[in-house]
Amino acid sequence: MPMTEYHPVCQVDEIPDPGKAVFEVDDRFIVVFHLDGEWHALDDCCTHDGGPLGEGEIEGFQIVCPRHGARFDIRTGQALTMPAVRATPYHRVKIEGDQVLISLSEQ
Amino acid sequence: MSTITEAGFTQEGFDAFLLERREPDWLRRRRIEAWEAFEEMPMPRGGEEWRRTDLRAFKLERFGLPLLPPADTAMPPGLLGKGVELAARAMTFDSLLLHAELDPGPAGQGVLFGSLDDLVMEHGDLLRRYLLAGIVDPFYDKFAALHAACWQGGTLVYVPRGVAVERPFYLLSTLSPGGVDLGHTLIVLEEGAEATVVSETASSDPDGGGLHCGAIEILLGPGARLRYVNLQDWGSGVWHFAHQRALVKRDASLQWTIGALGSRLAKVNQHVALVGEGAHAQVNGVMFTEGRRHLAYHTLQHHQTPHGTSDLLYKGALQDRSHLVWRGMIKVDPDAQKTDAYQRNDNLMLSEQARADSIPGLEIEADDVRCSHGATAGRVDDEQVFYAQSRGLTRKEAVRMIVSGFFQQVFDRIAIPNVREALAQAIGHRVREYQET
Amino acid sequence: MATDTAITSSDVIGEINRYDFRNEERYVFKAKKGLSREVVAEISEMKGEPDWMRDFRLKSLEVFESKPMPRWGGAINIDFDEVYYYLKPTDHQGRTWDDVPEEIKTTFDRLGIPEAEKKYLAGVKAQYESEVVYGSLREELGKQGVIFTDTDSAVREHPDLVRQYFSTVIPPTDNKFAALNSAVWSGGSFIYVPPGVKVEFPLQAYFRINAANMGQFERTLILVDEGAQVHYVEGCTAPMYSTESLHSAVVEVIAMKGARVRYTTIQNWANNIYNLVTKRAVAKEDSFVEWVDGNLGSRLTMKYPSIYMVEPGARGEVLSVAFASAGQHQDAGAKLVHCAPHTSGRIVSKSISKNGGRSSYRGLVRTEKGARKSKANVVCDALILDPQSRSDTYPYIEIEEQDVSVGHEASVSRIGEEQLFYLMSRGLSEAEASMMIVSGFVEPLVRELPMEYAVEMNRLIELQMEGSVG
Numbered sequence A: 001m002p003m004t005e006y007h008p009v010c011q012v013d014e015i016p017d018p019g020k021a022v023f024e025v026d027d028r029f030i031v032v033f034h035l036d037g038e039w040h041a042l043d044d045c046c047t048h049d050g051g052p053l054g055e056g057e058i059e060g061f062q063i064v065c066p067r068h069g070a071r072f073d074i075r076t077g078q079a080l081t082m083p084a085v086r087a088t089p090y091h092r093v094k095i096e097g098d099q100v101l102i103s104l105s106e107q
Numbered sequence B: 001m002s003t004i005t006e007a008g009f010t011q012e013g014f015d016a017f018l019l020e021r022r023e024p025d026w027l028r029r030r031r032i033e034a035w036e037a038f039e040e041m042p043m044p045r046g047g048e049e050w051r052r053t054d055l056r057a058f059k060l061e062r063f064g065l066p067l068l069p070p071a072d073t074a075m076p077p078g079l080l081g082k083g084v085e086l087a088a089r090a091m092t093f094d095s096l097l098l099h100a101e102l103d104p105g106p107a108g109q110g111v112l113f114g115s116l117d118d119l120v121m122e123h124g125d126l127l128r129r130y131l132l133a134g135i136v137d138p139f140y141d142k143f144a145a146l147h148a149a150c151w152q153g154g155t156l157v158y159v160p161r162g163v164a165v166e167r168p169f170y171l172l173s174t175l176s177p178g179g180v181d182l183g184h185t186l187i188v189l190e191e192g193a194e195a196t197v198v199s200e201t202a203s204s205d206p207d208g209g210g211l212h213c214g215a216i217e218i219l220l221g222p223g224a225r226l227r228y229v230n231l232q233d234w235g236s237g238v239w240h241f242a243h244q245r246a247l248v249k250r251d252a253s254l255q256w257t258i259g260a261l262g263s264r265l266a267k268v269n270q271h272v273a274l275v276g277e278g279a280h281a282q283v284n285g286v287m288f289t290e291g292r293r294h295l296a297y298h299t300l301q302h303h304q305t306p307h308g309t310s311d312l313l314y315k316g317a318l319q320d321r322s323h324l325v326w327r328g329m330i331k332v333d334p335d336a337q338k339t340d341a342y343q344r345n346d347n348l349m350l351s352e353q354a355r356a357d358s359i360p361g362l363e364i365e366a367d368d369v370r371c372s373h374g375a376t377a378g379r380v381d382d383e384q385v386f387y388a389q390s391r392g393l394t395r396k397e398a399v400r401m402i403v404s405g406f407f408q409q410v411f412d413r414i415a416i417p418n419v420r421e422a423l424a425q426a427i428g429h430r431v432r433e434y435q436e437t
Numbered sequence C: 001m002a003t004d005t006a007i008t009s010s011d012v013i014g015e016i017n018r019y020d021f022r023n024e025e026r027y028v029f030k031a032k033k034g035l036s037r038e039v040v041a042e043i044s045e046m047k048g049e050p051d052w053m054r055d056f057r058l059k060s061l062e063v064f065e066s067k068p069m070p071r072w073g074g075a076i077n078i079d080f081d082e083v084y085y086y087l088k089p090t091d092h093q094g095r096t097w098d099d100v101p102e103e104i105k106t107t108f109d110r111l112g113i114p115e116a117e118k119k120y121l122a123g124v125k126a127q128y129e130s131e132v133v134y135g136s137l138r139e140e141l142g143k144q145g146v147i148f149t150d151t152d153s154a155v156r157e158h159p160d161l162v163r164q165y166f167s168t169v170i171p172p173t174d175n176k177f178a179a180l181n182s183a184v185w186s187g188g189s190f191i192y193v194p195p196g197v198k199v200e201f202p203l204q205a206y207f208r209i210n211a212a213n214m215g216q217f218e219r220t221l222i223l224v225d226e227g228a229q230v231h232y233v234e235g236c237t238a239p240m241y242s243t244e245s246l247h248s249a250v251v252e253v254i255a256m257k258g259a260r261v262r263y264t265t266i267q268n269w270a271n272n273i274y275n276l277v278t279k280r281a282v283a284k285e286d287s288f289v290e291w292v293d294g295n296l297g298s299r300l301t302m303k304y305p306s307i308y309m310v311e312p313g314a315r316g317e318v319l320s321v322a323f324a325s326a327g328q329h330q331d332a333g334a335k336l337v338h339c340a341p342h343t344s345g346r347i348v349s350k351s352i353s354k355n356g357g358r359s360s361y362r363g364l365v366r367t368e369k370g371a372r373k374s375k376a377n378v379v380c381d382a383l384i385l386d387p388q389s390r391s392d393t394y395p396y397i398e399i400e401e402q403d404v405s406v407g408h409e410a411s412v413s414r415i416g417e418e419q420l421f422y423l424m425s426r427g428l429s430e431a432e433a434s435m436m437i438v439s440g441f442v443e444p445l446v447r448e449l450p451m452e453y454a455v456e457m458n459r460l461i462e463l464q465m466e467g468s469v470g
Helices: B011-020 B025-040 B104-108 B116-122 B124-131 B142-150 B382-390 B395-413 B417-430 C009-019 C037-046 C051-066 C102-111 C113-119 C139-144 C151-157 C159-165 C176-184 C417-424 C430-446 C451-466
Strands: A007-011 A019-025 A028-035 A038-043 A057-059 A062-064 A071-073 A090-096 A099-103 B088-093 B096-102 B112-115 B155-159 B169-175 B179-181 B184-189 B194-203 B209-220 B225-233 B237-248 B253-260 B265-274 B280-289 B294-303 B309-318 B323-332 B340-349 B355-359 B362-364 B370-379 C123-128 C131-137 C147-150 C189-193 C203-208 C219-224 C229-237 C245-247 C250-255 C260-268 C273-283 C288-296 C300-303 C306-309 C315-324 C329-338 C344-353 C358-367 C374-384 C390-399 C404-413
Touching: A007 A019, A007 A028, A028 A099, B011 B025, B011 B142, B025 B124, B025 B142, B088 B112, B088 B155, B096 B104, B096 B112, B112 B116, B116 B124, B116 B155, B116 B184, B124 B155, B124 B184, B124 B209, B142 B209, B142 B237, B155 B194, B169 B179, B169 B209, B184 B194, B184 B225, B209 B225, B209 B253, B225 B417, B237 B253, B237 B280, B253 B265, B253 B294, B253 B395, B253 B417, B265 B280, B280 B294, B280 B323, B280 B395, B280 B417, B294 B309, B294 B340, B309 B323, B309 B355, B309 B395, B323 B340, B323 B370, B340 B355, B340 B395, B355 B370, B362 B370, B362 C374, B362 C404, B370 C390, B382 B395, B395 B417, C037 C051, C037 C176, C051 C176, C147 C151, C151 C159, C151 C189, C151 C219, C159 C219, C176 C250, C176 C273, C189 C229, C219 C229, C219 C260, C250 C260, C250 C288, C260 C273, C260 C451, C273 C288, C273 C315, C288 C300, C288 C329, C288 C451, C306 C315, C306 C344, C315 C329, C315 C358, C315 C430, C329 C344, C329 C374, C344 C358, C344 C390, C344 C430, C358 C374, C358 C404, C374 C390, C374 C430, C390 C404, C417 C430, C430 C451
Parallel strands: B088 B169, B155 B184, B169 B194, B179 B209, B184 B209, B194 B225, B209 B237, B225 B253, B237 B265, B253 B280, B265 B294, B280 B309, B294 B323, B309 B340, B323 B355, B323 B362, B340 B370, C123 C203, C189 C219, C203 C229, C219 C250, C229 C260, C245 C273, C250 C273, C260 C288, C273 C300, C273 C306, C288 C315, C300 C329, C306 C329, C315 C344, C329 C358, C344 C374, C358 C390, C374 C404
Antiparallel strands: A007 A099, A019 A028, A028 A038, A038 A090, A057 A062, A062 A071, A090 A099, B088 B096, B112 B155, B355 C390, B362 C390, B370 C404, C123 C131, C147 C189
16 A cells, blocks of 8 residues: 655755755655756665665766666666666655655555 | 663763773773774674665664663563573563572582673683683674673573583563663583573563664583573564674584574674584574564584584574575684584565575585585465365464474474474464465 | 596696697787776777767776775786787788688687587687687578677677667676776677577687787677577687786677577686676576586686576576686676566586685575566585685575575585595596596586587596696
């Protein structure tokens, strides 16, 4: 069952555009992206080696894992290149006033 | 026992703690060295030890030196101390030893049992060489250093030469919600001694949090025999870090069984060093994980001398979205000819989201040896379940039976009947029913 | 395999001489020592490459420089500034044997290529230093649309095909040595097999390192379209040398739906060579990829042929034999990654260590979430032949899918005394008996090799057992 509960993580002006930041939400680590006026959120987890993804570089709408270069689509979590083959979970983001809120998808 | 301290492991807190201790200088010096190392070392991250265990959610600063446990908290009863006649019993709560008693029989034979904190004063000369031997390396990582600096509420089991104690020694360590356990267990069996030690851990609130940063040091003299059972059943919010190591000397025999049921995250190093010819160790693991817990057990069978034998069997059943990591190494030194070493890890996946990592290992530098390992992973056989259901069992009962069958091989190795039954029951209760997809 | 005549010392010396010879260095162009943007750009220019490849190389150089050395595996003591990264012996690629310069022909004559070409092979690509010197392609295959050429030519002649797949299996960021190869790669094979075409004879290539401090950075890309089949064989030799040499290859294989690919390697590098290779295959629906990997020689080999089974029904198999003798460390193994349902994988690894050699198996079996009904089985056996030698096994098993069946077993031991005794009681000397047992030990792999390789492999193992090589 999808979780519809939204958790506040930060203020809108805490993440520049383009930019990203990692937050702990309900025991999970989430990377929040602010890109081209859009907001996205992914698990801070590269599905290739299970390590953090948020430390990587943003290239266009892709996040590049710093360890082996696997690329994920920030807008969907889809794995785009080897050595990753599986998508990383994508979470819904909502803005209310100047607050950024996240609704976690299932793990 | 320290009185109230602020949250956080701080220099001030440590200094105050040292002031209150009544112990020999050599121990105080060792604590100070360890504290310095603790302050210097970073939180561990990455490398083979930590890449599968994510510590980002662990905030060490939320814990501090143990406070006195709350007065009216009900103590958890423990599973393994019932229905059996014991030689000795000890109980700690939040690193405070509440109770220790030893039968007069063994006491009369020179057996020492009880508060390590107190006994180290009375028997300093005897215990000094064990506590300073570095059976567990106090500088192994930040947790080992923290423990070596701040351990308290420790327990000693000492059996002198030639003495065989038939009835088990029983230790129960418990935590209140948010409590801290820094207990140190030292087990020494001199030449030809024999004993059985059963220890378990539990939380007063099964969902409670807390921190356990502990160590277990075992030394078996030549020809000694020890059966040791260690059941970890902390509350589901407890962070559990432990370094455990046994030295097995010539012709000595160790049977060490670990049960792991609880905690939020466990990172345990269980090392056995066979340091005398003909040493023998049997290491058993019974793991049942559920919820979101993460259990990482790293074992080592280190053969340093010839004619040693070791046999490790770790079985895990995983439920919900838990994660179980077993990493085991068999290391055979160049001199350890005629070693016979074996490891086996079997994982039974009971749910869709569970995850198991199994990493056996061999590093062999002698040639006249026999070393092997095996690992399997799989799920419950649907046909077996269907068959059981057709015989009138519910699905949950069927799975429980299969799980019980899965662990049977390990249970058969445990020679202590009440322990076997208690473990089997504890696991049986935990088996959940899943909606068939 | 019975030996009717004992191996004499002159046979053995003959064997060494067969491989251990070097020609004077006569090269059209030799790049500067060391690695820099300048060297990388020069390489691209010499090859007449399109911009995208030059940019890819330069970006890869940056990645190489930013990555740390691996802290696991063997000890890598290379001074990257002392290595030559490019050498081109002739200006054009020979079409027939007659076109090839005499000296180089002699080298390959001694390695036996012409005979092999006639009898067994569809086409031969022989690599001398960094360029492919000799190539020919059987007419039938040409007509069927099979492309078998060197990778340099492929970049020029089949740009769309190459660009679509190049570095998609192994991106330069994958590891430090993949990045290095991506920057300075030269030579290697490019194979494309169109749908439904089954290539009957093995396609083969040879490699050779000659000049001091020469690096070999071949880059191979094999694309097997739906329902097609091919077997590719590579074998390497190199002379003894006192300074370090570096071999860092990248092999990418893509097996489309229903395709079958087997890639066989017999590697026999000399003791001064670092052999650090990344080999990976992507196996699509119902395809079958096999790696057959024989590692004898080199100072250090780090190589883990991998198969990613990314669509249902894909199958992967790795057969690996490693023999480490004095001064050698084989750190080899395999990786199976199950990413889709109903995939199955198998790894059989046999390793031998002798005379102080060190042989390590390092492998991974991973079943990703969703890889339902997948099966994987790993068997690693290691023979350790004397107390000075060392054997390690480092398997990793990661299970994220419940509905799978995974088994792994490994063992390390010496030659069984009962077996030895039995053979010796039949008149064999201990050395001969040991040799027989070791042959039997590696037989599961050797029997999968093309005939000529099987013979070469057995001979190489014999020499290793004698202790006269390596």
